[in-house]
Amino acid sequence: MTRIPPLTDQDMSKAAHASRIALAEYGPFDNWARLAAYSPPVLEHVTGMLTELRAQDNLPRRALELAMVTVSKLNACDYCVSHHTPLLTVAGLSPEGAARLPNVEDHPELDDCDKAVVRYAEAVTTRSGRMRDAEVSGLRDWFSDAQIVELTWRIALCGAFNRFNDALQIQIESDLAPVSA
Known part of the structure; x- marks a missing residue:
């Protein structure tokens, strides 16, 4: 069982919610996003970095x-x-x-x-x-x-x-x- 309860959409900030939605387009990491949402900058920056790295398609x-x-x-x-x-x-x-x-x-x-x-x-x-x-x-x-x-x-x-x-x-x-x- 997760040691910290995942945030619901209603409990997370608007910025965290937007980052969670963006991360869902990257992959099925909703449980991760709902915990990272406790720290919106973590969720926002990780989401941004991962999606940008995928978009540049540098590595096979x-x-x-x-x-x-x-x-x-x-x-x-x-x-x-x-x-x-x-x-x-x-x-x-x-x-x-x-x-x-x-x-x-x-x-x-x-x-x-x-x-x-x-x-x-x-x-x-x-x-x-x-x-x-x-x-x-x-x-x-x-x-x-x-x-x-x-x-x-x-x-x-x-x-x-x-x-x-x-x-x-x-x-x-x-x-x-x-x-x-």
């Missing part, structure tokens, strides 16, 4: 979802794994292939770029201060510097979402099938 969707599922599995965040695994399957990975993450060795559905993304997501999540230069420069075979910056930010942001969701025990939306981390 598959790379982004591989990173987010990897981070969420490493952090055991069922909320995020349940939200991003279906998006990863749309991007071409089977549910069984997604379940194998972050294990990339002998993964029949991952190419070298996919494996580099998963390894990078794991490194940023588990040892960001102890990474080697080669882990970043190795991504340049597939990504520009701008894409690497965004990928790194999205990995770190996903980790923050994982902690926020788990600390407050945000419930998976009822129209989503739960996927265990």
